[in-house]
Amino acid sequence: MSVTFSLNGKPVTFDGPDDVPLLWAVREHFGLTGSKFGCGIGMCGACTMHLDGEAVRTCVMAVGHVRGRAVTTIEGLPTDETNxxxxxxxxxxxxxxxxxxxxxxxxxxxxxxxxxxxxxxxxxxxxxxxxxxxxxxxxxxxxxxxxxxx
Amino acid sequence: MSHHPSPVLLGRRRFLEVAAAFGAVLAVPLDAAIARRGEVAESELTDWIFIDQAGTVTLGLCQPEVGQGSYTVLPSILAEELDADWPAVAVRWVMGRDAYKIQFRNEKPSQKEGASTSTTKLYARLRTAGAAARIMLVSAAATRWGVPPGQCETRDGWVHNRVTGEKLAYGTLAPDAAKLPVPSDPPLKDRSAFRLIGKSLPRRDTAAKTNGSAIFGLDVTLPDMLNAAIRIAPAIGGWLVAVRNEAEVLKQPGVRHILKLDDAVIAVADRYWQAQRAIDLLDVVFSAGENGHLSTALIDNLAEAGLEAEIGVPALSQGDALKIIGQHPDRVIESRFSVPHLAHAAMEPMNATVHVQKDRVDVWGSIQSTDATVTAVAKICGMHEDQVHLHVGFLGGSFGGKIVPAFVAQAARAAKALGRPVKLIRTREMDIQHDHFRPNNKGRLRAVLDAEGYPLAVHARVCGQSLFATTRPNWLTKTPLGDYDESMVDGLYQQTYAIPNFHVDVIQTPLPIPVYFMRSVGSSAGVLFWESFITDLAHHAGIDQYAYRRHLLRNYPAGLRVLDAAAQAAGWDRPAGPDIARGIAFNTYFGRGGSFVSECAEVVELKRVGDRWKVARVVCAMDAGLVVNHNTFNAQIQGGIGFALTSALKSEITFRDGAAEQSNFVDYPLLSIAEMPEIVPVIVESDRPPQGAGEIMVAPLAPAISQALLHATGRRPDRMPFRAEWFQARA
Missing domain, CATH: 1.10.150.120 ([2Fe-2S]-binding domain)
Structure with missing residues (x-):
């Protein structure tokens, strides 16, 4: 099973079960470690990413949920004067x-x-x-x- | 469902980034890291300063950056005396030399961080090293030019010839300078000449911490690395009895190994999520061991019995306190207080990455202690300590919690079994439930007042689990009546209030609970007891709380100055208004082993919002000697008060069936942004060198809140945390 979605503007495909938390898919499979693991229950927000522009807690969000959608992480935000x-x-x-x-x-x-x-x-x-x-x-x-x- | 976990593959560039971030440095550019691998010669000037011929000045950092700002503040002290070009310097993690070790009390010197001592213990050492290196560079330049050293001056990484206007870069001079003897007692700058110390420098790590590139222990990624998750026996001292479905779980995708320890089971997999899934699937039987009966009720009963005991071990006995109190039973005022065990709950859960090879072990991770970790890992791996190489990056908070290397030891056992690098991450549940907790404590305070309403005699009795007896028995203070743990009476037995007859005694209730230091540790109990009791006495005497404390501080001008500063900034002499209630508290913080003395006074303002009282504003005045960096110092005040407010309002670890009952932010909640009060920092400057600053603002907060509640509602809490019902406003 695989899940294709947009990660910081680029299409990516996660090869693995749909129910893997988005946080770990992004950290371990795509090497973006700026989003952190804090509580694993969606309470602390250290894992926050954007899903189609909205802040979401990704330690409790199945990667299958973002199929075909746009995920942005801290690494995907501009760091220049436009931000x-x-x-x-x-x-x-x-x-x-x-x-x-x-x-x-x-x-x-x-x-x-x-x-x-x-x-x-x-x-x-x-x-x-x-x-x-x-x-x-x-x-x-x-x-x-x-x-x-x- | 087919699932093919891809192997851990790191491009060379990514590997070098990780290596750069962890092998030698924290966040310097990659090219500097490569340079140090021998492509560009590097000269060493003292144990702290490394200059390559390309001109890069690298400053050694021996104290981990846990959020307090060591990565900025400590190198800036070196750079000040060195006259380095501050924006251009690099910083690298250093370890293993005597110069990096500090000493606490009677322990042998070791490299470690804690007890608000990074700046206090290293300030003079770093200044001396920077000044010595500067003199060596000047000598090298003077020799080249054939001029007396007095004709040279230094600025921003250059030596200038005052007469000819020529200049030479530190990078050019370093090879010659490194051959010169290191001056042992170089003259230091006058304060008026400081360009970095005493200013408000921005942190060096902010950019990395705002763009996602800062590498914490959790983010360490190595070629061929496996990931591990752990489940630890819930009960303290419990053990692993059986794993019933090991073979089945081993068939799960990516799962490589199930490792059984005496008290835990570790699953190792290609990915962390696979390892954690394996742990969740495992059918594990644990025994509660010998402590299955341990409960908070039992812990409380033990401590309460101690409060009633005939005699305790005296930590302080001046005048005739017990006699006076015994002679006036009708005049005795008594109050009792209680604080629970607490968990550190840093945002980054404990984690470590270990790679065991034939002749060396490498350790990465979120680790606050250096030498203790090296010792623990060497023992597990059967290596000499000098074969253990520790790579410390950024820590996602610690507060004392990541000093005890239990989590590193678990990672080391897994890595030893697998022969590949293994990163072990504790879940939040494991992090909280298996923390080394701040000990519990109860206090009973009794006093007889004099004719003016001030304490004539005080007896303070403290009872709880001893931190030192559990962790460092050789730190106990010996008396003819037994040993006592000074941390149990921090804030009480070393007193700057004038109390003519004063008796402080201690009773330990031994418990099997693992405990450790936590930001301000003993003071966070002792000062609550003491300052809340002073509140009761002033209230009983009908004297203004600020005036009462002024009177008690009459022999201690250093404290009076800070108390006055807080009261003045808070406008104590003006009426507070109908919807505001104020409380004031003071503490002289004595650093462990006499390492420093800092003064702190706080005024808390509660504001009535609907039918609730809310902590709205805190004025915090501090004298912690010279402030090296006002930016990070203010951040410490803000963060320390937030930390204290979390403990005051929310934090409590309770025990049942031998296990901690709390395990995540649901039942061990943290302060939110909505609850954070306004903070007014008041820095009372002094001529003293830097004193401890990271912990001293913690202890006075809870008693100041308690006093404000007394004013607001007519009653005050006597047990931490202060539950919501205390903040209910009267109709």
């Missing part, structure tokens, strides 16, 4: 250990795509990813900064 999220994250030096930050950036990018100028309440509701270093103050500031830049 205000990345710029804001660097300007405010957000990461500490950094492990959750790929997921945070993916969640933020998705939030800003549907809500270009989120309030603090919008952020509280949309950003449910977890950070044990508690970099939340800089994350919040970076989201607002990215909104201003966009």
């Amino acid at each position: 205000p999220v990345h710029q804001a994250w660097n300007e405010l030096d957000v990461p500490q250990c950094g492990y959750c930050q790929s997921g945070m950036i993916m969640a933020t990018t998705s939030l800003l795509a549907r809500n270009p100028n989120p309030t603090d309440q919008d952020i509280d509701q949309a950003i449910t990813n977890l950070c044990r270093c508690a970099t939340y103050i800089r994350i919040r500031a970076a989201i607002h900064a990215a909104a201003r830049r966009a």
Whole structure:
């Protein structure tokens, strides 16, 4: 059995069972390790990728679910001035250990795509990813900064 | 269903990237890594500074980057005295030399990280190394030019001739400089000349940590590597009895081996998801072993019995506290407190990759301790310690949890059995349930007040599992009445408040639970007990909480300065408003083994939102000596308070049938962005060298919240975590 989908704009085929978590298919079979394993139950968001532009938790998403669809990982986002999220994250030096930050950036990018100028309440509701270093103050500031830049 | 797992194939470039990220360096460009393999000669100036002829200055880093900023802060100290070109330097992981070892208390020196000591213990050492190398480079230049060294000056990686205007690059001078003796006592820069230290440098690892390229232990990929998953006997001290369907599981695609350890079963497969699937399929029988009766009720009963014991082992006895308290039973004020075991729960679950070969072992992973890991792996593999090569990259958090190399040992056993590189990843469930936990503790505090309402006599009794007795018996303090563990009375027995008659004693309740240090460890219990009790005393005396603490600190100006700074920044002298309740707490943090002294005061503001009180703002004043990097220091304040708030509101490990009951973020939740308060950092600068800064903001938070709740609701919690009902606002 195999699953063909678009990964960061390129077609890829996963040779394996449909029910393998997308996270591990991407990490182990396509060598993109920027998306992290944190909880395995879809709670922490370290594994967040975009599916057709929407943030999804991929440690609990079967690869079969993305057949024929477009998956974007942290490696697929631009890092130049065209990406205000990345710029804001660097300007405010957000990461500490950094492990959750790929997921945070993916969640933020998705939030800003549907809500270009989120309030603090919008952020509280949309950003449910977890950070044990508690970099939340800089994350919040970076989201607002990215909104201003966009 | 046919399934053909493709073999692990890495292109050469990818392999070199991994090797570059882990073999020698963290995130320097690939070409620098190749250069070090001998294509470009490299000169070594001191144990810390390596300069190649292409001009690349590489600085050694001996303390893992766990998020605290060591990858930026420590090299910047070297670069300051070296006058290196900071944006152009490379940083590489170094190990194995005496220069990289630090000493805690009476242990032999070893390379390790912990107890807020990376900067405190290495500051002078790194400055001296940087200054010595600079002098060597100046001497080499002066000799070439035939001028006195005093005619030379250094800037951004060059030696300049002040008279002629000529200049020579460090890369050109390094081979000559490396032949010169290393000056043992070079003059250091005056603070006023610092260009890097004391500033707010950006982190060196942010770009890699925001584009997905930073390599954590989880991301290590090697040619021919297999992947492993593990299930550990749930009960502490439990063992593996049987694996019933091994042959069937071995037939699953990709599964290579089922390894049975005394207390765990490991599945090794081509892919991690196959290994984890095999573990889930395995029908395993574990015995609960000898601790099947262990439960939180039992742990609590033991500790409570200890609180009632006639005498404890005295950690401090000044004046006549017990006598005074005994003489005035009608005037005794008593409070009791309780804190549970806690799990570290770093975002990156514990993992390690090990490759055992005939004459060497290589270890990669999310590892906070260096020498302890080398020792453990050497023993398992039957090798000498110098045959074990540890490659430390970025750690996805640790907080003390990745010091104990139990997870590395498990990976080493699998790698030894397979003869190929094996990466073992613990699931979140294994990471939490089989952590080495922050110990539990209970406190009973009694006091008699003087005529003004201040403590005349205090007796503090602490009872719980001893961290030192479990992990480091030679750290116990010996007394004629028995041994005590100072970490159980951190924040209590070394007191900067003026208490004329003060008795602190300790009773250990031995438990089989694996425990270890966790960000601020003993203080996170002791300061809760102490500062909450001070809150009770001030409340009883009807004295303002800030004024009460000012009075107690009257003999300790260093602490008073920080307490005042916090109160002033919080506007303590102005009314808080109807929907705001404040609490203030203070702690002098004594670094382990007298390694440093830091002061911290916090003012917490609760805000009423509907029928709830919410932690809305925290003013945090700290004197941790010279702040080497304000950017990372502020991040530590923010993160440390977030960490403390998680413990205060949420964290608790309970035990049943000998096993930890919590296993993932469902039952061991972390703070969310919505719960993160505003934080106002107040840095109280001092002339002292850098003091510990990564842990000191943790302990005062919970008692400050507790006091604010007392103001808001008329009652305060006495048990961590503070459950939601305490935050219910009165109608």
